[in-house]
Amino acid sequence: MPTTDPQKPAATDKPSVLRETDDDARKLARVLLRSARYVALAVVDPQTGFPSVSRVVLGTDVDGVPVILVSGLSAHTLALDADPRCSLMAGEPGKGDPLAHPRLTVQCLAERIRRDDPMHHRLRTRFLARHPKTRLYIDFPDFGFFRLEPQAASLNGGFGRAYAMPGTDLVIRFGDSPIWVDDANQALQDLALAVPAAATYIAVHLYGVKTGNWRFCGVDAAGIDLICGDKLLRHEFATPILIKSHLINHISKIANIAYPIP
Amino acid sequence: MPTTDPQKPAATDKPSVLRETDDDARKLARVLLRSARYVALAVVDPQTGFPSVSRVVLGTDVDGVPVILVSGLSAHTLALDADPRCSLMAGEPGKGDPLAHPRLTVQCLAERIRRDDPMHHRLRTRFLARHPKTRLYIDFPDFGFFRLEPQAASLNGGFGRAYAMPGTDLVIRFGDSPIWVDDANQALQDLALAVPAAATYIAVHLYGVKTGNWRFCGVDAAGIDLICGDKLLRHEFATPILIKSHLINHISKIANIAYPIP
Numbered sequence: 001m002p003t004t005d006p007q008k009p010a011a012t013d014k015p016s017v018l019r020e021t022d023d024d025a026r027k028l029a030r031v032l033l034r035s036a037r038y039v040a041l042a043v044v045d046p047q048t049g050f051p052s053v054s055r056v057v058l059g060t061d062v063d064g065v066p067v068i069l070v071s072g073l074s075a076h077t078l079a080l081d082a083d084p085r086c087s088l089m090a091g092e093p094g095k096g097d098p099l100a101h102p103r104l105t106v107q108c109l110a111e112r113i114r115r116d117d118p119m120h121h122r123l124r125t126r127f128l129a130r131h132p133k134t135r136l137y138i139d140f141p142d143f144g145f146f147r148l149e150p151q152a153a154s155l156n157g158g159f160g161r162a163y164a165m166p167g168t169d170l171v172i173r174f175g176d177s178p179i180w181v182d183d184a185n186q187a188l189q190d191l192a193l194a195v196p197a198a199a200t201y202i203a204v205h206l207y208g209v210k211t212g213n214w215r216f217c218g219v220d221a222a223g224i225d226l227i228c229g230d231k232l233l234r235h236e237f238a239t240p241i242l243i244k245s246h247l248i249n250h251i252s253k254i255a256n257i258a259y260p261i262p
Numbered sequence: 263m264p265t266t267d268p269q270k271p272a273a274t275d276k277p278s279v280l281r282e283t284d285d286d287a288r289k290l291a292r293v294l295l296r297s298a299r300y301v302a303l304a305v306v307d308p309q310t311g312f313p314s315v316s317r318v319v320l321g322t323d324v325d326g327v328p329v330i331l332v333s334g335l336s337a338h339t340l341a342l343d344a345d346p347r348c349s350l351m352a353g354e355p356g357k358g359d360p361l362a363h364p365r366l367t368v369q370c371l372a373e374r375i376r377r378d379d380p381m382h383h384r385l386r387t388r389f390l391a392r393h394p395k396t397r398l399y400i401d402f403p404d405f406g407f408f409r410l411e412p413q414a415a416s417l418n419g420g421f422g423r424a425y426a427m428p429g430t431d432l433v434i435r436f437g438d439s440p441i442w443v444d445d446a447n448q449a450l451q452d453l454a455l456a457v458p459a460a461a462t463y464i465a466v467h468l469y470g471v472k473t474g475n476w477r478f479c480g481v482d483a484a485g486i487d488l489i490c491g492d493k494l495l496r497h498e499f500a501t502p503i504l505i506k507s508h509l510i511n512h513i514s515k516i517a518n519i520a521y522p523i524p
Contacts, residue, residue: 038355045369050349051304096492107312
């Protein structure tokens with residue numbers, strides 16, 4: 001039976017060949033989501049009931065929840081205000097067969113984060129670090145954030161490698177205390193100031209990029225985000241890090257630097 | 263007002279800055295759709311009512327209607343069988359700001375084309391020419407085609423260039439007579455056999471690709487499709503062509519060849 005042999009090509013997610021979700025699949029899903037600069041976002045058109053899919057730039061909150069910045073006048077924003085059910089797809093094809101490249105579908109519930117919400121400042125800071133060009137319009141009165149709370153996800157890791165997982169597999173627990181977030185940000189900024197080449201070292205030696213002027217653009221309890229122009233990398237920690245000195249030790253180790261400098 | 267000035271960046275389609283749809287916009291929309299190797303496809307999840315977005319490879323029928331080949335066991339196929347309302351997004355970002363690159367959203371009604379449908383042979387032939395690797399599974403019993411009939415479209419041509427158009431703007435009229443389709447295919451095959459370099463000449467001289475081993479992979483009354491590995495080009499005719507000799511004359515002219523060879 002071709003449809004149940006995982007060695008055979010399968011063009012689409014197939015319930016019949018769903019594999020058991022393991023840590024590798026969960027990690028691939030997290031990395032796909034957290035390293036996406038943009039995603040396809042599907043919403044329900046409030047006038048016709050049709051699904052409608054468009055492109056949005058993506059950020060993440062400190063708990064791993066995807067964040068979008070959208071205009072209040074756009075069709076997808078009007079749709080999300082009317083019905084918070086949405087879906088995103090992360091993971092872009094490279095060369096060759098587009099279905100051989102991994103992609104992640106996440107069904108989410110959208111929650112608008114208004115300007116007077118205590119979370120707003122954090123979202124704005126993180127989004128700007130990841131998408132510096134949005135500075136041009138991030139503070140326009142009609143622009144705003146939604147957190148897209150993952151409800152369920154479907155990973156297609158390439159032909160015959162389909163997995164389902166609950167939305168909670170994509171959420172970072174215990175990492176959103178304001179103290180930890182401030183600590184982590186400060187630690188990362190201090191380290192980048194003292195050793196500007198640290199991010200590039202990690203990108204080159206751990207992730208095989210050729211070179212570039214990489215910098216850190218985000219940190220949470222599960223990993224760090226690195227950026228260089230329009231390239232984005234996600235480094236996931238093996239286990240969550242919730243203590244500033246542990247964060248410094250880990251990054252110092254993977255960036256091969258003696259830090260703090262004596 | 264930043265949101266009504268088309269010179270200002272806008273992150274999303276904005277009804278308030280919709281431009282009047284002109285021939286250039288219609289052509290850009292058609293080219294985006296007809297040159298897409300794959301699209302993001304949004305369907306309605308029949309179990310949850312959530313929209314769900316995944317990746318599918320794309321073909322077109324001779325009337326320009328998008329065609330997908332999917333497994334009957336996949337989540338999106340189950341969804342389309344339950345509710346034919348769907349949406350696709352075509353147009354991939356290149357380098358730089360992902361929102362600066364044009365993309366097209368099309369809301370469609372999906373129609374399953376079964377194996378005993380008179381259209382099936384045509385869809386299969388066209389799909390194989392465009393996606394040769396699908397030969398591995400195109401005839402699996404659980405795989406099948408849907409035509410996605412365009413109902414309405416939304417073009418975002420980059421910052422501040424948003425347009426709406428009816429689905430009919432993406433459909434080719436008068437081009438699906440079996441005689442014309444067979445004639446056109448035969449003419450293109452004969453020409454390619456006589457002048458193998460014709461497709462590459464068009465790709466290089468009209469579309470600025472560096473080089474490659476291009477070939478024709480589709481023809482309809484509105485244009486021709488050219489393929490080279492995982493690259494796809496759409497050449498749209500200025501006006502529809504429905505006569506074999508006119509097609510030969512046009513391609514001979516743009517490929518700079520004297521044909522038919524005396």
